[in-house]
Amino acid sequence: MERSNSKSPEVAIIKSQSPLECVSNGLEKLGGISRYIQEGEQVFIKFNLSLPEGFPTTTNFDVLEVIIKSCIEVGVKKIFLGGYPMKGVTIKEISNAIGIESYLATLRAELAFLDNSNYFTKEKLPLEELQKLKSNSFSTIEVNEKEFKVPKVILESDKLISVNQVNVNPLFTYNLSILNSYSIVPNKYQKIEKVVQEGKDYFALDQYKQDLISNILNVYSIKKPDIVINDLYHVLECAGPCVYKDSKLKRTGFIVIGNDAIAVDAVTLKLMNVEPLKHDLIMEARERGIGASDLSKIKIYGEKLKEHSIRVEECVKKLADIEVQNVFIKQGQICSGCKENAYHLLNTMKTKMIKDLKYLSSHSFLIGENPLEPEGKQDNIILFGDCAINTTEDRDFRKIVKKTKKKTKVKKNNKVLELGGCPPDLFSCINKIIKHYKKKNIPSLNLYYKTIDHKIRNTLDKWEAL
Amino acid sequence: MFIDDLVRNWQKMIDFNSQVDDFNDGRVKKEKIRIPLTPINIEAYLLYYLFDLLYPRFINDQLSVLDIIVSDDGQDILDLYLYEMNKAGIHKSYQKLPPNIMKDKFFFQKVNLEKIDAFFNKIQLIIAEKKKVKISSIRIFKKGAINLINEHVLNNKEISIRDFIRNVIELIQTIIEQNLFYIFPEPNILKLLKESVNFLKGIRFVDIFDFIDDLLPNLNIAFIFFSKKQTFILKLLKEINQSEIIEYKIEVTTPEDLGLNFDEITREKIINAVKEHVNPDYIYTFNQEDIISLLLDIFELDVPLEKEKFQLILQKILYGLRTYETNWYKTPRAKNMTLKRFFIKILNLNLDVKKISHWAIPDTITTLFNSNFGVKSKILIIYTDINKYQVINLKPEDYLDITFRNGFLLDIENGSLINITPIKKELIISDNKINTIDAIRSRFKDKEGHISTVISIDRSLITEVINNFMINFSKSKLLPKLKTFKMLKNQYTFNIFPEIPLFKLLKKSGSFSLLKTLSSISVDMHEF
Numbered sequence: 001m002e003r004s005n006s007k008s009p010e011v012a013i014i015k016s017q018s019p020l021e022c023v024s025n026g027l028e029k030l031g032g033i034s035r036y037i038q039e040g041e042q043v044f045i046k047f048n049l050s051l052p053e054g055f056p057t058t059t060n061f062d063v064l065e066v067i068i069k070s071c072i073e074v075g076v077k078k079i080f081l082g083g084y085p086m087k088g089v090t091i092k093e094i095s096n097a098i099g100i101e102s103y104l105a106t107l108r109a110e111l112a113f114l115d116n117s118n119y120f121t122k123e124k125l126p127l128e129e130l131q132k133l134k135s136n137s138f139s140t141i142e143v144n145e146k147e148f149k150v151p152k153v154i155l156e157s158d159k160l161i162s163v164n165q166v167n168v169n170p171l172f173t174y175n176l177s178i179l180n181s182y183s184i185v186p187n188k189y190q191k192i193e194k195v196v197q198e199g200k201d202y203f204a205l206d207q208y209k210q211d212l213i214s215n216i217l218n219v220y221s222i223k224k225p226d227i228v229i230n231d232l233y234h235v236l237e238c239a240g241p242c243v244y245k246d247s248k249l250k251r252t253g254f255i256v257i258g259n260d261a262i263a264v265d266a267v268t269l270k271l272m273n274v275e276p277l278k279h280d281l282i283m284e285a286r287e288r289g290i291g292a293s294d295l296s297k298i299k300i301y302g303e304k305l306k307e308h309s310i311r312v313e314e315c316v317k318k319l320a321d322i323e324v325q326n327v328f329i330k331q332g333q334i335c336s337g338c339k340e341n342a343y344h345l346l347n348t349m350k351t352k353m354i355k356d357l358k359y360l361s362s363h364s365f366l367i368g369e370n371p372l373e374p375e376g377k378q379d380n381i382i383l384f385g386d387c388a389i390n391t392t393e394d395r396d397f398r399k400i401v402k403k404t405k406k407k408t409k410v411k412k413n414n415k416v417l418e419l420g421g422c423p424p425d426l427f428s429c430i431n432k433i434i435k436h437y438k439k440k441n442i443p444s445l446n447l448y449y450k451t452i453d454h455k456i457r458n459t460l461d462k463w464e465a466l
Numbered sequence: 467m468f469i470d471d472l473v474r475n476w477q478k479m480i481d482f483n484s485q486v487d488d489f490n491d492g493r494v495k496k497e498k499i500r501i502p503l504t505p506i507n508i509e510a511y512l513l514y515y516l517f518d519l520l521y522p523r524f525i526n527d528q529l530s531v532l533d534i535i536v537s538d539d540g541q542d543i544l545d546l547y548l549y550e551m552n553k554a555g556i557h558k559s560y561q562k563l564p565p566n567i568m569k570d571k572f573f574f575q576k577v578n579l580e581k582i583d584a585f586f587n588k589i590q591l592i593i594a595e596k597k598k599v600k601i602s603s604i605r606i607f608k609k610g611a612i613n614l615i616n617e618h619v620l621n622n623k624e625i626s627i628r629d630f631i632r633n634v635i636e637l638i639q640t641i642i643e644q645n646l647f648y649i650f651p652e653p654n655i656l657k658l659l660k661e662s663v664n665f666l667k668g669i670r671f672v673d674i675f676d677f678i679d680d681l682l683p684n685l686n687i688a689f690i691f692f693s694k695k696q697t698f699i700l701k702l703l704k705e706i707n708q709s710e711i712i713e714y715k716i717e718v719t720t721p722e723d724l725g726l727n728f729d730e731i732t733r734e735k736i737i738n739a740v741k742e743h744v745n746p747d748y749i750y751t752f753n754q755e756d757i758i759s760l761l762l763d764i765f766e767l768d769v770p771l772e773k774e775k776f777q778l779i780l781q782k783i784l785y786g787l788r789t790y791e792t793n794w795y796k797t798p799r800a801k802n803m804t805l806k807r808f809f810i811k812i813l814n815l816n817l818d819v820k821k822i823s824h825w826a827i828p829d830t831i832t833t834l835f836n837s838n839f840g841v842k843s844k845i846l847i848i849y850t851d852i853n854k855y856q857v858i859n860l861k862p863e864d865y866l867d868i869t870f871r872n873g874f875l876l877d878i879e880n881g882s883l884i885n886i887t888p889i890k891k892e893l894i895i896s897d898n899k900i901n902t903i904d905a906i907r908s909r910f911k912d913k914e915g916h917i918s919t920v921i922s923i924d925r926s927l928i929t930e931v932i933n934n935f936m937i938n939f940s941k942s943k944l945l946p947k948l949k950t951f952k953m954l955k956n957q958y959t960f961n962i963f964p965e966i967p968l969f970k971l972l973k974k975s976g977s978f979s980l981l982k983t984l985s986s987i988s989v990d991m992h993e994f
Binding site: 020052053054055056057058060061062065093096097098099102103106234236243245247248249351352354355358359440443444446447450451452453 | 911983
């Protein structure tokens with residue numbers, strides 16, 4: 001057996017014919033799952049559950065199955081699985097769409113409805129009952145003077161396993177396991193408030209990203225996973241981490257497994273041609289002394305890191321490169337928050353507004369502080385984010401001036417759509433687009449809109465506000 | 467080596483071709499010839515025309531071909547036939563060459579099918595040297611292929627058209643599977659067939675034909691393939707005879723056969739003549755060039771079909787559909803135009819095939835598919851037939867057991883079908899267990915890994931779709947279309963587990979609302 005008996009960070013790089021084999025071999029290289037999970041323990045498996053979409057937006061079920069079965073073989077008491085979806089989406093919707101609840105039940109594991117959405121479909125759920133449910137489900141944890149509500153089921157579990165599907169990510173190049181850990185807390189606690197420090201340039205320093213990284217590491221420190229799996233056997237490239245029109249699935253054949261998320265992420269990045277110590281998240285983790293980011297201090301089993309190099313086409317760097325039909329990006333100074341959310345909105349428009357963008361003719365998409373002028377006077381104008389809205393209030397395009405012989409009339413330009421928020425979230429943007437353009441003019445987006453369970457999402461809003 | 471009957475017919479065709487210098491000369495020679503390998507007799511000049519039209523486009527556009535008959539081990543040359551042509555596809559004469567023709571120069575006469583290009587170069591050199599003819603293509607038949615073809619021709623006598631079609635499909639698949647026939651340079655159609663055989667892994671073409679045949683209603687239709695040079699008419703009749711057996715009739719005729727003079731042929735005159743003499747329920751009129759262009763595009767495809775190529779070919783087909791009454795016609799036209807306009811104006815419902823969104827539908831299909839099923843998915847399809855088994859009280863837990871007809875497991879990646887596996891009933895249906903689609907999904911994972919989605923679809927639904935949205939696409943009758951949508955919501959005719967967002971929408975929407983939503987997606991609001 002190759003494994004070491006030390007407690008230092010250990011990572012196995014496995015290449016095999018199937019993801020299942022990779023996980024089994026990886027666990028074996030690390031000394032078997034019993035080295036980390038003991039009989040009678042409660043295990044929580046954190047996996048990707050961001051949208052009601054199939055693989056690879058969600059984790060590979062076959063990989064989950066191998067881990068669940070391995071835990072059962074050890075004789076664990078109970079296995080829960082879960083994670084928080086993207087803002088505005090409920091776990092119940094995802095569970096219905098991908099059929100994971102019944103699937104896990106057949107494996108003797110349980111899907112944890114961390115947002116209590118399994119109760120949302122019950123008719124007339126009183127607010128008090130919802131509040132009671134919520135307060136019973138969470139504990140408050142303070143990290144670096146910041147409070148987080150964390151589901152009790154995660155805190156009370158003896159062991160935490162992170163199973164992360166690696167896809168391209170617009171902000172952090174790849175969806176690393178540390179980002180997977182971030183969604184153990186509700187979206188409310190993932191949100192970054194804009195705090196401009198005196199004398200500091202919010203945009204030049206990209207304060208949003210710094211605050212986000214800090215928050216991610218805070219959440220990570222709440223409960224560190226005991227086993228971390230970065231599944232890059234298949235990677236969504238070009239556009240991700242969700243399925244968009246430009247997304248492509250690439251088979252790499254690799255899975256990286258270890259006992260330290262930072263170490264697993266560092267090895268994954270290196271494998272994918274990104275220098276770990278130049279990666280924002282890993283750098284900050286190193287600054288804070290969290291995890292093992294130095295490759296020389298990580299014990300690596302399986303494939304040799306030097307011998308492999310995976311080339312994946314990353315997300316576009318500029319929003320204009322998304323190339324949405326009839327949409328012209330007019331950018332000002334933007335932070336990473338707006339950049340990331342605009343990336344998702346523009347890709348959603350490209351994917352789900354195929355007919356609509358042709359019907360609506362051209363759009364100018366103004367984003368950031370003091371954005372450039374719109375393309376043409378007849379354009380539809382989208383103002384994305386509070387910065388774009390607030391810094392264009394006095395611009396000419398906001399009003400239409402009609403001069404007659406007798407008088408001059410000034411009217412509000414109805415072709416301007418304001419998508420407020422700092423940063424605006426995807427689903428509230430979609431709602432506003434639907435309202436602004438009217439359903440009949442945007443049949444493709446309307447079809448998508450109709451597939452959303454609005455009733456359950458309204459309850460989620462109430463639940464989040466509690 | 468070929469049987470006399472086949473050789474006689476082939477010789478008859480060659481004799482005819484050799485007497486004709488120009489196609490228009492041939493038109494006056496009234497003579498019937500069998501289309502090779504089929505029991506269908508047509509005018510000799512029409513066969514000449516079809517070879518002239520199709521062979522250069524689909525097989526080889528160069529002159530002079532060498533047919534090589536080799537032993538089953540593919541090593542020894544048994545026979546050589548050299549066809550000289552002065553027009554691609556028009557076989558005018560042939561000469562038998564000595565099989566040992568290669569010996570003098572290369573001291574051996576072995577065929578190397580692994581390096582067929584090198585072999586072609588050698589034999590091209592020999593023929594050029596000895597016969598002063600530069601061959602542009604070789605067709606290699608193994609002895610086994612000849613035997614199968616002979617057997618097929620013998621069996622063709624006194625069999626129905628349906629059995630003939632089944633036989634010829636089976637013959638093609640067997641010849642390809644056993645590597646009994648080669649053409650060099652390889653035409654796209656052969657490449658596509660080879661790739662399809664490999665892809666289907668044991669699924670017989672004939673089973674696919676039977677599947678489609680079973681879904682098609684009785685037909686009495688005529689296709690007019692129009693061209694200024696030579697229009698021809700294909701009549702297709704499908705009916706169930708008195709012994710409850712499905713029977714087909716195929717006739718290939720020309721406008722001249724229907725009493726029209728070549729000089730005064732117009733589209734309207736041909737349609738009227740077909741109505742009068744052939745008496746079909748519907749007449750579809752196409753331009754020959756449009757159909758050839760579409761077929762050329764299809765034959766260029768690779769199997770498995772990539773997402774981008776699928777989108778492109780679908781776009782072309784939909785664009786073709788959109789040119790209804792410009793490039794192609796259906797006669798008689800839909801009668802109720804007033805009602806059609808009423809739907810468009812009052813109900814805001816547009817079902818006009820001439821405005822079909824060819825530019826948006828392929829993209830919409832693939833993006834909807836990827837986001838609903840995943841970029842990599844395994845989908846189990848269970849095909850049922852409720853009407854066949856005539857069960858009165860269906861229950862969700864056992865209807866699949868009773869009505870099961872076929873099962874297929876589809877592997878889909880990046881919007882492309884990469885694998886299809888037939889699944890036997892006993893693999894998914896269990897005698898003493900609940901057989902709902904969710905239970906089947908859970909059980910089947912032990913055999914095939916995680917199944918993303920299970921879809922059950924009944925034959926009755928597919929036949930309704932074919933009738934109401936394909937054959938009668940131009941009819942404005944709304945009720946049959948709404949009935950089809952209602953069937954989509956009946957769990958015994960259509961069911962999906964897990965309930966993907968689209969299916970959920972389908973279940974909760976009213977049939978009319980659903981039709982309206984789909985029409986807004988698939989039909990253009992404006993003229994672009």
